[in-house]
Amino acid sequence: MLVKLDEAVRLINEGKILHIAADDSLLRQLPKGKWIGGTTPYFISEEGGLMTKERLFVNEIDYAEEIRVESYGKYNIFQIVEECYDNGLTMLIMPYGSxxxxxxxxxxxxxxxxxMHPTVGWISGFDLTTNGTASVYDGTRGVSYTDKAVAMYIKLPExxxxxxxxxxxxxxxxxDPVIRFYDNDLSVTKCTVNGQEVTFSEYIKKTGIDTKMxxxxxxxxxxxxxxxxxVADGEVSFYAPVFRNIEYRFAVNVDDYAARFREKINEAGARNPVLSCNCILNYQFGNLSGQKIPPYTGPVTFGEVAYQLINQTLVYCEILEEEPK
Amino acid sequence: MEVAVKEKVEKILRGELRYTSANLAFNMLISKMQKRLRAGSVDMDTCMKEMDEFLAKYPIVAKVDLANIAAL
Known part of the structure; x- marks a missing residue:
């Protein structure tokens, strides 16, 4: 839910365990407490998609048995698979461009x-009209980072x-033609298309592919x-890496982005997501400003984590309960 | 895992049978195992051990997948 600063402060001071997304100007005013956060001024709220630097998006983590918060750099980020709870959820936020x-x-x-360890999260961002900096916050220690990931380990009850x-x-x-890449990379010059090596940027131009897809x-x-x-100077760069040994194709063109989104949301049928984040590209290309897509409310992000980093996707997490015997 | 289901899971991993789960992690795991088997970097027993561990860890979700696979 979107709340004003005083409400977020009250929730923290009450000892609630929180995941918070907001503009940096708000996050930096929050007191220490059991929370993690990341920067973004874009949200999908109950009122619809919006950009605001006046309110914070807060998820209360009331399903946790206990939590721990840690931060990681590039040399130890994968310790998350060792340090998480055996039956738990890892919530991970990383700054864009870090x-x-x-x-x-x-x-x-x-x-x-x-x-083996449910890991959900997002890439923090900034107002696209500014040259902003993306940050993440460890509220338990009262620190923020532009170069570290912050993880909240959530222990779930049996x-x-x-x-x-x-x-x-x-x-x-x-x-459609199969595209393969030579390495795991965030930018490429060459690839193969149906086994023939091509310069990827030239292939895109020649075939007139819509790069919104x-x-x-x-x-x-x-x-x-x-x-x-x-696509510039013979190089194609990506928001998430391509991987060698994976077959890619360009997505089939989507005529009505917003309508297709609503259709997929109805198909998914999630009842009570405890966290959801939606890509900034969906927000922009799908004109989601003002659009309601219940029950998926949350930050609009610069990348989504569903185990691995993905993008142009809505990621959500549900807590499932074993049926009584 | 029952023998009949195990055989079907092996077929899925070999690409002889198609099954898509509603669980993203299970699909990612199947895809990863298929890729490793194709590359010859692991054998079927190793893959099945990993599948077993995954399914045992998430019995709530696995129950649905195992029932669906049994019905293939």
């Missing part, structure tokens, strides 16, 4: 055990599990997007 976010983006898919899922409006057409990779029916950031 080395730790890049390291996580490139290497997470190959980290042993990562899929009989409860975290399930992370996503809503992705994109899919591929299996008859991401590359998609089929992970056993779950489509993972890689969005194109820029």
């Amino acid at each position: 080395l730790v976010a890049t390291k996580y983006a490139k290497e997470a898919p190959e980290v042993e055990e990562l899929l 009989g409860k599990s975290a399930m992370i899922n996503m809503i992705n409006i994109f899919s591929d057409d299996k008859t 991401p590359l998609v990779a089929d992970y056993n029916g779950s489509y993972i997007n890689t969005s194109i950031k820029d």
Whole structure:
């Protein structure tokens, strides 16, 4: 829920465990307490998508048995798989453009055990009309970072599990050309298209591909997007890395972005997501300002974490409870 | 895991049977195991051990997947 600063302060002072997203000008005014946060002024609220530097988005984590908060740099980020609770949820926030976010983006898919530990989160950002800086906050210590990730480890009671899922409006057409890349990278010059080496930027220009459409990779029916950031000087850069040995195709064109989004949301049928974050590219390309997409309220982010870093996707987490025997 | 279900999971990992879960992590794991098997970097027993560990860790979610796979 979106709250004013005094309400957020009250919740912290009451000892609530919180996940908070807001503009840096608000986060820096918060007192120490059991919270983590990241910067963004964009939100999907109960009132619809909006940009505000006057209010904070707060999720109360009232399902935790206990929590711990730690921060990590690029050299130790993958300690998260060792330091998390055995039955828990890891909530991870990383600053946009930081080395730790890049390291996580490139290497997470190959980290042993990562899929055994539900890990959800987002990349913090800033007002796109400014040259802002993305930050994350460890409220337990009262510190912020632009170069570290902050993780909240949430221990879940016995009989409860975290399930992370996503809503992705994109899919591929299996008859379209297969694109492969040589390495795990955030920018490329060369790739192969149906086995033939090409300069990727030239291929995009020649075929007139709409670069608002991401590359998609089929992970056993779950489509993972890689969005194109820029095509310039013979180089194509991405918001999340491409990986070697993965088959990509450009997503099938989506005519009515917002309508397709609503359709997918209805299909997903999540009842009570405890956290959701939606990509800034969905917000922009889907004109989500003013649009309501219940029950998925939360920050609009510069990348989403559903185990690995993904983008142009809505990621959410639900807490499932074992049925009584 | 029951023998009949185990055989079907092995077929899924070999790409002979298609099953998409509602659980993102399970799909990611299947995809990862398929990739490793294709590359020859692991054998089926290792993959099945990892699948077993995953399913055992999340019984609430696994129950649905195992029932769906059994029905394939």
